[in-house]
Amino acid sequence: MTQKQRLVVIGNGMAGARLIEEVLARQGADLYDIVVFGAEPYGNYNRILLSSVLAGTHDPKDIFINPLNWYKEHGVTLHAGCPVTGIDPVEKMVYAANGISERYDKLVLATGSHALVPPIKNLYTENGKFKPGVFVFRTLDDCDEMINYSTNASKAAVIGGGLLGLEAARGMLNRGLEAHVIHLSSHIMNVQLDASSSKMLRNKIEAMGMHIHPDKHTVAVLGEDRVTGLLFADGSTMDCDVCIISAGIRPNVSLAKEAGLAVERGILVNDELACSAPDIYALGECIQHRRRLYGLVAPIWDQARHLAEKFTNESYNALYEGSLLSTKLKVMGVELAVMGEKEQGSEEDEVVVYSEPSRGVYKKLIVRGNQLAGAILLGDAPTAPRLVQLFDRRQALPENRAELLFPIREDAETINIADLPDTTQICNCNGVSKGQLVAAVKAGKRSLKMLCDATRAGTGCGSCKPQVQAILEMATDGQVVDDPSIHYYVPGVPMTKPQLIRAIKELNLRSVSSVFKALAGGKEDPGSKVGLASLLKTIWGKDYEDERDARFINDRVHANIQHDGTFSVIPRIYGGVTSADELRRIADVAKKYNVPMVKLTGGQRIDLLGIPKDKLPDVWRDLGMPSGHAYTKAFRTCKTCVGTEFCRYGVGDSTTLGIQIEKRFQGIESPHKMKLATTGCPRNCAEATTKDLGAVAIEGGRWEVYIGGAAGSHVRKGDLLCVVDTHEEVLLYMGRFMQYYRENAKYLERTYGFVERIGIEELRRILVEDAEGICARLDAEIQAAVDAYVDPWEEAITPATPTQFASVLDTAEKVTAQ
Amino acid sequence: MQLVKDSSSSAEITRYNLGPVYNIPQGEGRTYRVENTAIAVFRTRDGNLFATQAACPHKGGPLSDGIVGGCQVICPLHSYKFDLATGTSVGNTCDSLKTYPVTLSEAGDILLSLDQ
Numbered sequence: 060m061t062q063k064q065r066l067v068v069i070g071n072g073m074a075g076a077r078l079i080e081e082v083l084a085r086q087g088a089d090l091y092d093i094v095v096f097g098a099e100p101y102g103n104y105n106r107i108l109l110s111s112v113l114a115g116t117h118d119p120k121d122i123f124i125n126p127l128n129w130y131k132e133h134g135v136t137l138h139a140g141c142p143v144t145g146i147d148p149v150e151k152m153v154y155a156a157n158g159i160s161e162r163y164d165k166l167v168l169a170t171g172s173h174a175l176v177p178p179i180k181n182l183y184t185e186n187g188k189f190k191p192g193v194f195v196f197r198t199l200d201d202c203d204e205m206i207n208y209s210t211n212a213s214k215a216a217v218i219g220g221g222l223l224g225l226e227a228a229r230g231m232l233n234r235g236l237e238a239h240v241i242h243l244s245s246h247i248m249n250v251q252l253d254a255s256s257s258k259m260l261r262n263k264i265e266a267m268g269m270h271i272h273p274d275k276h277t278v279a280v281l282g283e284d285r286v287t288g289l290l291f292a293d294g295s296t297m298d299c300d301v302c303i304i305s306a307g308i309r310p311n312v313s314l315a316k317e318a319g320l321a322v323e324r325g326i327l328v329n330d331e332l333a334c335s336a337p338d339i340y341a342l343g344e345c346i347q348h349r350r351r352l353y354g355l356v357a358p359i360w361d362q363a364r365h366l367a368e369k370f371t372n373e374s375y376n377a378l379y380e381g382s383l384l385s386t387k388l389k390v391m392g393v394e395l396a397v398m399g400e401k402e403q404g405s406e407e408d409e410v411v412v413y414s415e416p417s418r419g420v421y422k423k424l425i426v427r428g429n430q431l432a433g434a435i436l437l438g439d440a441p442t443a444p445r446l447v448q449l450f451d452r453r454q455a456l457p458e459n460r461a462e463l464l465f466p467i468r469e470d471a472e473t474i475n476i477a478d479l480p481d482t483t484q485i486c487n488c489n490g491v492s493k494g495q496l497v498a499a500v501k502a503g504k505r506s507l508k509m510l511c512d513a514t515r516a517g518t519g520c521g522s523c524k525p526q527v528q529a530i531l532e533m534a535t536d537g538q539v540v541d542d543p544s545i546h547y548y549v550p551g552v553p554m555t556k557p558q559l560i561r562a563i564k565e566l567n568l569r570s571v572s573s574v575f576k577a578l579a580g581g582k583e584d585p586g587s588k589v590g591l592a593s594l595l596k597t598i599w600g601k602d603y604e605d606e607r608d609a610r611f612i613n614d615r616v617h618a619n620i621q622h623d624g625t626f627s628v629i630p631r632i633y634g635g636v637t638s639a640d641e642l643r644r645i646a647d648v649a650k651k652y653n654v655p656m657v658k659l660t661g662g663q664r665i666d667l668l669g670i671p672k673d674k675l676p677d678v679w680r681d682l683g684m685p686s687g688h689a690y691t692k693a694f695r696t697c698k699t700c701v702g703t704e705f706c707r708y709g710v711g712d713s714t715t716l717g718i719q720i721e722k723r724f725q726g727i728e729s730p731h732k733m734k735l736a737t738t739g740c741p742r743n744c745a746e747a748t749t750k751d752l753g754a755v756a757i758e759g760g761r762w763e764v765y766i767g768g769a770a771g772s773h774v775r776k777g778d779l780l781c782v783v784d785t786h787e788e789v790l791l792y793m794g795r796f797m798q799y800y801r802e803n804a805k806y807l808e809r810t811y812g813f814v815e816r817i818g819i820e821e822l823r824r825i826l827v828e829d830a831e832g833i834c835a836r837l838d839a840e841i842q843a844a845v846d847a848y849v850d851p852w853e854e855a856i857t858p859a860t861p862t863q864f865a866s867v868l869d870t871a872e873k874v875t876a877q
Numbered sequence: 878m879q880l881v882k883d884s885s886s887s888a889e890i891t892r893y894n895l896g897p898v899y900n901i902p903q904g905e906g907r908t909y910r911v912e913n914t915a916i917a918v919f920r921t922r923d924g925n926l927f928a929t930q931a932a933c934p935h936k937g938g939p940l941s942d943g944i945v946g947g948c949q950v951i952c953p954l955h956s957y958k959f960d961l962a963t964g965t966s967v968g969n970t971c972d973s974l975k976t977y978p979v980t981l982s983e984a985g986d987i988l989l990s991l992d993q
Contacts, residue, residue, distance in 0.1 A: 512968040512969065513968060513970075515955075515969065551946075572904075582947060583921075583922060583946040583947045585943075585945055585946030585947065585950065585958070586944075586946070586951060587946070588944055588946055589944065606903075607902055607904075607905065608903060608905045608922070608945060611944065611953065612943070612953045615905075615942075620939075620942065620953050622936065624938065624939040861899075862900050862901070865900075865907060867908045867909065867910050867915065868896070868900060868907050868908065868910070869909075870895055870896035870900070871893045871894070871895050871896075871909055871910065871911040871912075871989070872893060872894045872896075873891065873892070873893055873894075874892040874893060874894050874988065
């Protein structure tokens with residue numbers, strides 16, 4: 060391995076620490092020795108929650124994202140309480156207080172911002188410090204001092220009626236002080252709100268006991284030894300014993316400036332977030348990118364992801380093109396979401412407004428070119444997520460704008476997560492409660508994958524994952540870490556499915572072990588083996604080099620493992636149609652082997668349960684029937700109804716079709732299992748419309764072919780792919796879809812998810828209209844897979860390895876001494 | 878018959894020959910009965926041998942039927958993951974596995990030590 064580079068980060072605030080987390084999440088620790096300088100003597104905390112600490116609703120220890128030992132655990136060197144004093148871009152050195160210096164290969168400036176202090180007279184004491192009682196609101200220490208001082212105070216004035224100013228005032232109010240907000244312009248939060256919503260917010264917070272003083276310009280602080288009041292430009296005064304200055308922020312640029320980097324209002328960065336000197340980058344509130352400054356967290360997260368990707372992936376060459384601004388806030392408990400522009404830009408803009416003053420609800424949309432150019436949502440949380448999504452993705456809006464303003468039911472459900480008691484069971488497979496999930500998040504499991512791995516929530520049927528995600532977002536206050544491995548085909552090889560397929564083909568990798576060697580630095584990940592095997596088999600077909608250890612136990616012994624380590628045996632009964640002789644043979648086997656349970660399955664099969672592993676070959680031999688594949692990710696069954704053969708309503712021969720389908724596609728492997736059905740009339744007794752693939756006979760001798768149905772943990776009616784005239788055509792289109800699904804679905808993606816992801820229109824275009832000209836190839840590939848079919852139960856006669864079916868090896872012998 | 882004793886330890890250690898290593902295909906595990914103890918022995922693709930208790934502490938799943946990678950095994954029943962060298966669970970809070978010293982003899986046989 061080549062020597063690690065040194066990645067030095069100046070600033071341990073939200074931007075700097077987030078960058079480190081993103082780099083670590085991408086295995087950056089293998090590439091870099093990471094060093095971070097923090098001016099404050101702590102780990103990294105959530106600055107957004109400082110207002111909650113001030114308000115007394117959060118304990119300071121609850122707002123830490125990464126405490127000091129987190130850095131140690133992850134091998135990150137943290138110089139806490141150690142302000143950087145200089146950068147030498149030529150020697151590539153960083154110098155800090157206490158004589159500490161660090162050499163860098165890559166340097167990141169995440170120096171943040173400081174409070175803007177307007178020119179106000181009498182603000183400082185003789186030694187240049189703020190007069191007692193005067194504060195800015197930026198750090199945990201500021202917060203601490205304010206809390207201490209306020210215990211002996213009774214009236215607080217906050218200069219600045221922006222978001223932070225209002226939060227500071229709320230904090231003072233909560234601590235029993237009279238709270239006054241002094242605002243320079245006519246309406247509060249004028250950066251985010253238009254006049255109407257601002258007025259509504261003002262009414263709401265005044266009703267809570269806050270005093271708002273608009274159009275007031277503070278010119279001086281009154282008081283000699285400590286603050287006793289304020290003097291305004293109009294000559295009026297106000298008594299107060301606490302004065303909090305919250306008039307905005309300014310980027311911290313002095314370090315960059317002294318190092319000779321290009322600086323305007325912020326540190327200048329290009330679309331790679333690179334500064335004007337080589338190997339120096341910057342992100343967060345300190346930067347100026349395309350003439351813009353950023354003060355919200357979401358853009359900073361974008362920037363951190365961008366830089367982390369760039370640092371850890373050589374082929375990454377995307378540019379940071381700026382972030383759209385949208386934010387969800389709580390102002391004194393009032394929900395507020397704002398995005399984009401707040402006022403009409405031109406006559407062409409469409410403005411949609413809903414106002415309900417008695418409840419304090421205000422919603423405004425600015426629509427331009429049928430896209431959302433901006434929105435304000437006050438006092439209304441449920442509609443916000445959808446609007447933010449439409450805004451971020453620049454999606455086309457529905458014609459009926461009212462649909463945007465009022466919550467659709469599903470959105471309302473996800474929001475309710477916050478109100479559930481901690482004891483509520485979220486994962487019904489593994490019995491994981493909301494409280495357990497929240498505790499795990501607080502313990503640092505801040506990506507969906509880490510949270511699921513740690514609690515096992517979502518690892519059963521997976522249907523609770525959206526709720527787990529919602530809890531994650533709630534418990535982290537939106538600070539979810541993006542786990543890049545969710546984009547990988549398997550977690551142990553850092554590549555998306557298309558990248559991986561390309562590499563496998565280019566390097567001619569035909570076995571799972573060769574993939575680990577070539578593409579994962581030789582590191583074998585057990586959780587990735589089965590997925591890789593599935594992919595390699597689809598890519599190489601009969602030329603796949605089958606390593607048995609990459610198979611799940613079910614596929615090693617061709618039976619389904621049960622909770623006691625025994626197996627279930629389901630012989631193939633084509634179309635669910637059997638005979639007296641076959642039934643007698645199955646009964647004889649059940650008797651001979653004392654099978655503990657004989658069960659009819661939902662797929663119209665007979666299941667022999669409780670067979671020990673070493674009896675499997677004998678059972679198969681005695682059955683004399685092929686494998687039913689009820690244990691693997693493959694074509695499983697085709698359920699049928701009796702159709703025209705006996706049913707008086709039947710309009711199509713569904714049993715014959717079902718048997719044909721099953722004989723053709725038995726054992727075809729796929730990203731997940733495929734359960735099929737054919738049914739002889741639209742009464743749909745075989746439930747073909749909720750199968751992965753289904754055929755429904757309709758009058759006139761025709762068949763409807765459905766794909767993407769489901770009736771398990773997820774219930775979905777399949778989409779109609781096409782209507783055809785013959786059994787042969789049903790087989791043709793089903794095979795074509797199967798092959799497309801085999802090639803394009805993610806591993807373990809059922810057809811319902813796949814069809815929904817690609818879209819039925821697109822699938823019809825590709826598979827029926829042949830718009831991409833690939834149908835002939837798909838048909839040939841599935842034919843090759845059909846031709847390659849071998850009944851795996853033949854291994855009863857020729858085992859793959861000598862101990863393939865051994866339950867327990869009894870070969871131990873005590874060793875004698877020499 | 879005389880037993881090989883490990884003089885450095887106060888507990889009595891008995892060694893067993895479990896037979897040829899080729900009984901375990903590369904990258905897989907097998908369960909052995911040793912006296913009255915069921916023990917899972919794993920043979921990794923990079924040539925290492927590991928031995929642990931046979932049943933998963935979670936719900937008794939047969940660990941030797943699990944998927945092995947690097948020096949980890951994933952239980953086939955509920956996907957709990959364990960480090961084969963130390964026995965500790967990986968990424969979850971399941972109890973640890975008991976591990977046993979195991980080596981390969983020059984003749985290619987698996988030699989296991991068991992606490993008596």
